[in-house]
Amino acid sequence: MRNITPGTVDWKRLAVPVVLAAAVLCALGSYFTVSAGNVAVKLRFGKIVGAYGEGLHFKLPLVDTIEKFSVRIKKDSFTTEAFSKDLQTVGLTLAINHRILPDTIEAIYRNLGPEYTTTILKPMVEEWTKAVIAKYSADSLISNRVEVARELDKILKDKMAEKQVIVSDIAITNFEFSPQFLKAVEEKQIAEQEAKRATNLVEKVKKEAEQKILQAEAEAKSLRLQREVVSDNLIKLRQVEAQLKAIEKWDGRLPTYMAGGQMPFVMVK
Structure with a gap:
């Protein structure tokens, strides 16, 4: 049995767990994974030594470093x-x-x-x-x-x-x-709406005036046509029609009159 002087460290006993811990760290640090939708760059002392897609990959512990990037949108x-x-x-x-x-x-x-x-x-x-x-x-x-x-x-x-x-x-x-610009835009829109309303009013008055003019022209044309129809021939035709109506109403009796106390008459066979 070894004698250990009080106050001294048993390095041999400590070496075993240290070595085991180092081995575990090296084992864990000797690989890396890249998940789906990512890629990785392996650097060795700052130099790019490879690019890797998704999956399990190996690296040198304490020497290589890994930078990962997403390739998704x-x-x-x-x-x-x-x-x-x-x-x-x-x-x-x-x-x-x-x-x-x-x-x-x-x-x-x-x-x-x-x-x-x-x-x-x-x-x-x-x-x-x-x-x-x-x-x-x-x-x-x-x-x-x-x-x-x-x-x-x-x-x-x-x-x-x-x-x-x-x-x-x-x-x-x-x-x-800016608030100043928004205010100017609002005022401009109001002015444009007012101008549009005024323009619509003018157009309405204009259309009403045009309708009245068209109506007056139509009436004038109608009167002109009526005057053209009332010609001399039409007047004569109306006179003949009046005479025919008078004949239709005559009962066949001649007119009589008194002159000097006598009643002249005309014999008509």
Whole structure:
């Protein structure tokens, strides 16, 4: 039996559990898993030594490090400000769906880094949003919302494709304008409504006047036609008709009269 001097450490006894713990740590640190929808980059002393898809993979404990990326479609929301064509401040909120492809993971990590959404995508969105918004006046942005989003979508798809990031689609979820501009828009709408109401009233009066003119012209034409019909021949025809009616009513007696106390008469056979 070994004698251990009080106050001394039995290193041999301690070495066994230390070695076992180290072995367990090495065993646990000698593999890594990549879940579905993700990819991983293995780094050895900071150098990329491989890219891995989903499943179980091995690595050197305490030497290799693993960086994982999602290859699923990711949605990010960005808020930015821009100036319109008429120099109005416009606040925008954009929703962007994007993803990376598994076979580009090494290039993405090397060129863009794991935080590419913050370092590349966000500045790109801000830059091109300002460029597109500057083409439109503030009051036309709302009515052209789909067109603005479509133009931004095309630009960002092309620009991010150069960085090997796939942009699926872009939507403008909100426009914000200054209170002064909103008040001016409201006043303009009220003025346009009043002008439209006045225009409608003028058109109504105009149509009523046109109807009266047409009615007067029709009446004048009718009177003119009546005057043309009452000709000399018509007058003679009416006289003949009157005479015929008088003959129809005659009872065959001749008129008689008294002159000098005598009654002349005419014999008619």
